[in-house]
Amino acid sequence: EPEVTQTPSHQVTQMGQEVILRCVPISNHLYFYWYRQILGQKVEFLVSFYNNEISEKSEIFDDQFSVERPDGSNFTLKIRSTKLEDSAMYFCASSVNPALGAFFGQGTRLTVV
Amino acid sequence: QKEVEQNSGPLSVPEGAIASLNCTYSDRGSQSFFWYRQYSGKSPELIMFIYSNGDKEDGRFTAQLNKASQYVSLLIRDSQPSDSATYLCAVLHGSSNTGKLIFGQGTTLQVKP
Numbered sequence: 001e002p003e004v005t006q007t008p009s010h011q012v013t014q015m016g017q018e019v020i021l022r023c024v025p026i027s028n029h030l031y032f033y034w035y036r037q038i039l040g041q042k043v044e045f046l047v048s049f050y051n052n053e054i055s056e057k058s059e060i061f062d063d064q065f066s067v068e069r070p071d072g073s074n075f076t077l078k079i080r081s082t083k084l085e086d087s088a089m090y091f092c093a094s095s096v097n098p099a100l101g102a103f104f105g106q107g108t109r110l111t112v113v
Numbered sequence: 114q115k116e117v118e119q120n121s122g123p124l125s126v127p128e129g130a131i132a133s134l135n136c137t138y139s140d141r142g143s144q145s146f147f148w149y150r151q152y153s154g155k156s157p158e159l160i161m162f163i164y165s166n167g168d169k170e171d172g173r174f175t176a177q178l179n180k181a182s183q184y185v186s187l188l189i190r191d192s193q194p195s196d197s198a199t200y201l202c203a204v205l206h207g208s209s210n211t212g213k214l215i216f217g218q219g220t221t222l223q224v225k226p
Contacts, residue, residue, distance in 0.1 A: 031212045043216040056211040091156055098205060098212030099145045104156040
């Protein structure tokens with residue numbers, strides 16, 4: 001069964017450092033997303049990406065964040081200068097049609113120290 | 114007003130019973146509704162989606178939608194200990210065609226053997 005894969009599963013970084021979280025969406029999916037979940041809190045939308053451009057972003061997704069689809073398979077989230085409050089589980093998701101739901105990867109746990 | 118509301122629980126049911134999970138949403142323009150299951154430390158897993166008023170059944174799961182009351186529910190028949198998880202209600206943002214999902218806080222279900 002096709003699935004969304006994310007690497008790494010866990011990333012520890014020092015405050016102020018840049019991190020890149022990587023995702024391989026399901027191959028025939030056209031819509032890509034990043035969500036995050038701070039421990040004990042709800043899943044929050046960060047950004048959606050369609051047709052090689054950002055289609056919507058949340059207030060959380062400020063200038064420190066960027067997304068890229070560098071080739072036909074990978075989808076990345078870059079956090080330029082990490083802060084302690086960026087510590088969370090980051091989920092990549094993809095969908096073939098938003099009305100049918102999105103499929104989530106296993107997540108990357110980001111710990112900023 | 115919170116966009117998607119769920120009772121955080123825990124909801125405890127005996128094995129074999131019916132578990133009933135509820136969700137309300139605030140945006141009347143919302144069209145598609147989803148139930149995700151999230152085991153502790155894992156990613157959300159899509160269980161069902163519904164977009165028409167009424168019931169939709171899939172195996173032991175039944176999703177119910179009442180747009181007039183802005184209410185979505187999930188029934189789990191013959192509950193098993195393996196159903197113990199947090200169930201997330203998600204709504205496709207009404208004014209968005211980008212696939213942005215708004216999640217509730219989730220309801221923790223405990224199925225006791």
